[in-house]
Amino acid sequence: MPLYVYAITRASHPLRLDGLTGVGEGQAPLRAVRGDALCAVVSDSPEGLTVGRRDLQAHHDVQQRLWEDGTVLPLSFGFVAADEEAVHAVLRDRGEQFTRALEELTGRVEFNVKAVQDEDALLRDVLDRSPEARRLNEATRDGGGAYEDRLALGQLIAQQVQAGQEAVAGEVLSALRPLALGERLAPPSQQYAVNASFLVDAERVEEFTGAGRALDERFGDAVEVRLRGPLPPYSFI
Numbered sequence: 001m002p003l004y005v006y007a008i009t010r011a012s013h014p015l016r017l018d019g020l021t022g023v024g025e026g027q028a029p030l031r032a033v034r035g036d037a038l039c040a041v042v043s044d045s046p047e048g049l050t051v052g053r054r055d056l057q058a059h060h061d062v063q064q065r066l067w068e069d070g071t072v073l074p075l076s077f078g079f080v081a082a083d084e085e086a087v088h089a090v091l092r093d094r095g096e097q098f099t100r101a102l103e104e105l106t107g108r109v110e111f112n113v114k115a116v117q118d119e120d121a122l123l124r125d126v127l128d129r130s131p132e133a134r135r136l137n138e139a140t141r142d143g144g145g146a147y148e149d150r151l152a153l154g155q156l157i158a159q160q161v162q163a164g165q166e167a168v169a170g171e172v173l174s175a176l177r178p179l180a181l182g183e184r185l186a187p188p189s190q191q192y193a194v195n196a197s198f199l200v201d202a203e204r205v206e207e208f209t210g211a212g213r214a215l216d217e218r219f220g221d222a223v224e225v226r227l228r229g230p231l232p233p234y235s236f237i
Contacts, residue, residue, distance in 0.1 A: 002083065003080065004079070010102060020058075023059055042081070055077075066232075110197055114192050115195075129160075130160065172194045180198035181199045183197065199233055200230070
């Protein structure tokens with residue numbers, strides 16, 4: 001029977017799984033496959049597993065409950081082992097690696113940080129700071145003006161938006177990096193000036209969240225700084 005694997009824990013973990021069910025329409029019960037020093041939390045894997053809201057939530061709920069009671073190595077959604085023997089083999093063959101990772105993550109949590117720029121506020125800022133942008137904007141208002149002016153305006157705005165994103169990212173990262181033990185950065189996008197995950201010592205959670213709130217207040221309406229956490233350290237496994 002294929003097994004869906006949620007997480008790897010120490011054998012001493014309390015594994016408080018009451019009230020939780022696994023992925024799949026049948027909501028399979030959860031159980032532990034135990035090795036010498038480690039165990040894996042699993043359920044029978046459903047046929048035709050798809051990425052759906054209910055299954056994603058079930059996956060998250062299991063990992064969150066485990067994390068509340070001790071350090072775990074949370075697996076990505078969709079990890080399926082051929083059978084129980086395959087799980088035992090992984091726990092045995094990679095036991096030292098998993099144990100070392102558990103030790104490194106003990107007492108540490110993850111925060112996801114996103115900086116979202118308000119497009120209207122960003123455009124107003126570009127027009128306020130750039131006489132050339134204001135001139136081109138007037139020349140092309142209501143779809144008028146020469147093609148060259150419209151192209152030049154678009155290029156100028158794109159350049160200014162990128163510069164603004166870089167400035168926001170620099171400020172956010174400068175404020176939060178000293179409070180974190182590690183980071184994972186996603187490339188900037190049209191939606192996010194910053195999309196980063198930080199590994200934070202549990203003793204600095206309040207300090208880290210305070211720094212995030214201070215950034216959000218300092219940026220005002222132009223940028224929203226969103227913090228999600230503390231979370232199991234998904235990005236650092």
